[in-house]
Amino acid sequence: MPDANHFVADSHDSPKPNENAPYTHFETNAIRTQTPRSAQKEHAVPIFATSSFIFDDAEEARALFASEKEGNIYSRYSNPNNDEFIQKLCLLEGTEDGMAMASGMAAMFLSIASFVRSGDHILACRSLFGSTHQILTQILPRWGITHTYADWDDLENWENYITPQTKMIFVESPSNPGLDLLDLEKLGKLAKKHNLLLNVDNCFATPYLQNPAKWGADIITHSATKFIDGQGRVLGGAILGRKDLIQEVRYMARHTGPAMSPFHGWVLSKSLETLAVRMEKHCQNALEIATFLEQHPQTEWVKYPFLPSHPQYELAKKQMRLGGGLLTFELKGGQTRAVRFLDALKMISLTPNLGDTRSIITHPATTTHSKLSDQEQQKVSITKGLVRLSVGLEHVEDIKADLTQAIAASEE
Template sequence: MNSETPPDPKFETLAVRTQMSRSHHREHSTPLFMTSSFVFDDAEQARALFADEVPGNIYTRFSNPNTNELVDKICQMEKAEDGIATASGMSAIFTSFMALLRQGDHVIASRSVFGSTHQILTQILPRYGISFDYADIANPDSWEKLFKPNTRMVFIETPSNPALDLIDLEWLGKLCKSKNVILNVDNCFCTPYLQTPLEYGADLSIHSATKFLDGQGRTIGGLIAGRRDLLKEIRFYARHSGPSLSPFNAWILSKSLETLAVRMERHCQNALELAKYLETLDDIEVVKYPFLPSHPQYKLAKKQMRLGGGVVSFQVKGGISRGRKFLNSLEMFSHSANLGDSRTIATHPASTTHSKLSEAERLAVGIEPGLIRVSVGLEHIDDIKNEIDMAIVKSRS
């Protein structure tokens, strides 16, 4: 490099080096600011802070140095104009809905969404006079006819949970722009290391930071990143309704982001190798993983994702009874409803995360009774494969 001005830092460098200004103590690692409020120099500064005329912290429900640092990092990673941290992934989704939607508005959502998101769409938003329609991921041509004059937002997951179906972000971004509709993307499965929806035309990118962003199953948190004008409305709603993230959790998550790139590389490497291995086993059928050549949207995955993600879905031959035997035979894997952990987790979505959907609703989004979702961890791949082999053998009896 012969220029006096270095190029913009890469993703990994931003994750490690984005920190708040050091205090007079000259600490190397960001300290914790476990305080509910902040003091003012004088009455005029207090007035100016409350009038939003000057930057600064007033009250941790509004902002805190630890949450500010976390938001700064995620905005740089997502290439977003602004962002906000919330107490959980679901509070991030709900806050984005309630801040931007009004009575009489209409939402289009991809049919395959997380179970709690389904409950918000079907049970909670209608109480406020907000209607919705589900769109079929497998039939993009059907989406345009769902738009109505009062359609305000499109909400999607890609890849979907747990069937790992994809939506073309560039196509949908252009469609939403042409309709002047907000495109809100749950980017939890990918993290900004694998996918940046805003670059494809999305207006908001939402995370359950509980999952891969933390990566070690220690805490819960949510993040919203996107357009500055939309975040202004979201921040107003959050400031007065209070879904704030604690400074301690923000501190944990900000430190977690320092290792996000290396963790996701290993998650994806293990997941791809496991998916390929599962396809060779006679006892396993319908293996789904975005970077498998057999995935129906393999080319799209390669276009909009850096790697295939850390989740693999598959079915064990023999239906739900065999699937339960398989799960009960696992010894090393954690049997939990979480994902994105350093430890491999196996889940039966039909009876846990998506149990509130009807059987017809589950089948419509590819959740067969025997579907197993594996969040592939950071263990050695040979041990992960051996665990699968052992559970297959035990579940035959």
């Protein structure tokens, strides 16, 4: 049985890896899970840059297309590089099966669209990434699929929003960019009580910090573009869950084509080998930066899951191993001050991505969540002065120095 204590800080119960995992510890499974070696006896897995695969004979071709035999047919369906990436993620998340997608948003869309039909209803947390919000509010309604938004701090009333047409609960935890948390255990029980699918976007936490399947999630979605890649190199996404559910995803993906390229699958599988050590450092730096900013006289507020001042600090300690690599804060002076501050930064990158080795900062109200109305932004904890900082792996004193000089330069 895997050593559960490896996965969480302090003495909290740990999300357990897949019981079929060949090794006891997270890092070893991420590193040593590998596609079988070819006759060349390579140490590192090669890139299988092929669009299709050869059949031994006509009967094998028939059996593969009839799903009577497992094997590769066409890289839009499966590829050894993508399969290795997904096999690792399943071991790390504790799920039975999964499928790689071309991007995080392809994963978000297919993880919903694979399970809903015209007339169905989705219950979702209001605090969502901007593009996910567009899927729910602008795209799915074209096909008669409706949704209801509920607030993260109103979980006790979520049951009241469930209708006979409800098929899925969709949430992010921590949310983007407000870093609000949902109690995954309560949601898991609610979903089970009403026979609903619980779909959790685990992008911010990664499988190293949080395993939603432990708390009852049926589907786990990832934008692998972020911390899983970790260096801002490629796009990718993943959908994980039970075998029967992933079969539905596989059918949709096979015929609609959001396939991950073999090269990206190769990159992301290699990235998982360093996920644990990177997340440890991201979290260490982020907590130090959050503490530093909270004490700064020019700061209005700071939000970080593992700061005691976070309104859901105890919940964060319960269901996350560490606090993650993201924080949000606001300087005195609102949006005008935020713009001056961003323009004064010299090292930290101004870009909409996150989860990079390099520290990244953005202003969600005018970029990633700009399509939300002012009222909608307020409801998801986005103030006009809020900035989102993805804390990188630079030396923490250099990050502090850039923040300090930019704060000073932005003062009137």
